[in-house]
Amino acid sequence: MIGRLNHIAIAVRDLGAASRLYRETLGAEVSAPQPLPEHGVTVVFITLPNTKVELLEPLGETSPIAGFLDKNPDGGIHHVCYEVEDILAARDRLVSSGARVLGGGEPKIGAHGKPVLFLHPKDFNGTLIELEQA
Numbered sequence: 001m002i003g004r005l006n007h008i009a010i011a012v013r014d015l016g017a018a019s020r021l022y023r024e025t026l027g028a029e030v031s032a033p034q035p036l037p038e039h040g041v042t043v044v045f046i047t048l049p050n051t052k053v054e055l056l057e058p059l060g061e062t063s064p065i066a067g068f069l070d071k072n073p074d075g076g077i078h079h080v081c082y083e084v085e086d087i088l089a090a091r092d093r094l095v096s097s098g099a100r101v102l103g104g105g106e107p108k109i110g111a112h113g114k115p116v117l118f119l120h121p122k123d124f125n126g127t128l129i130e131l132e133q134a
């Protein structure tokens with residue numbers, strides 16, 4: 001069901017500092033910051049030859065990454081994003097297998113303008129999974 005690795009996301013406290021680290025120290029191509037109030041984060045994407053890295057900074061009072069940064073004050077790998085052909089079919093299959101689909105199971109439009117869903121990390125080896133429709 002899952003296809004390509006779309007991105008790996010890293011939660012950070014300071015998006016400007018993290019962007020500079022990737023651009024200047026690691027020599028990567030870093031996009032402009034994109035505030036996504038509906039998701040409670042501001043993101044940049046780092047384009048690599050085979051995938052992307054998403055840097056996430058909290059946005060607003062109820063950011064879903066606030067608790068993660070409280071537990072990991074230096075930041076850290078927050079989620080992996082896999083592509084699926086049909087996100088509703090993927091959701092239904094996961095729900096019938098007993099996995100917890102977050103946010104009530106209704107896809108939201110993600111950073112790439114495509115529908116996304118999140119799966120509870122406790123059901124997937126301690127790793128938060130994002131699914132993005134290809």
Ligand SMILES: CC[C@@H](C(=O)O)C(=O)SCCNC(=O)CCNC(=O)[C@H](O)C(C)(C)COP(=O)(O)OP(=O)(O)OC[C@H]1O[C@@H](n2cnc3c(N)ncnc32)[C@H](O)[C@@H]1OP(=O)(O)O
Pocket residue numbers: 009036039041043054056064065066067068071077078079081102103109110111112116118120121122126127128130
């Ligand atoms: C920009 C849009 C989009 C894109 O297109 O790319 C994005 O990527 S947006 C990214 C941010 N959005 C989300 O993360 C949405 C989904 N997340 C959530 O609903 C919540 O963050 C969560 C996963 C339900 C966690 O909620 P929280 O309140 O922070 O923590 P809990 O106390 O409920 O956590 C329970 C348990 O799970 C562990 N945990 C939490 N987050 C992670 C994580 N990212 N990776 C691994 N484990 C995680 C947490 O530590 C708790 O464990 P215990 O301490 O053992 O109880």
Ligand SMILES: [Co+2]
Pocket residue numbers: 007009054079081130
């Ligand atoms: Co993501």
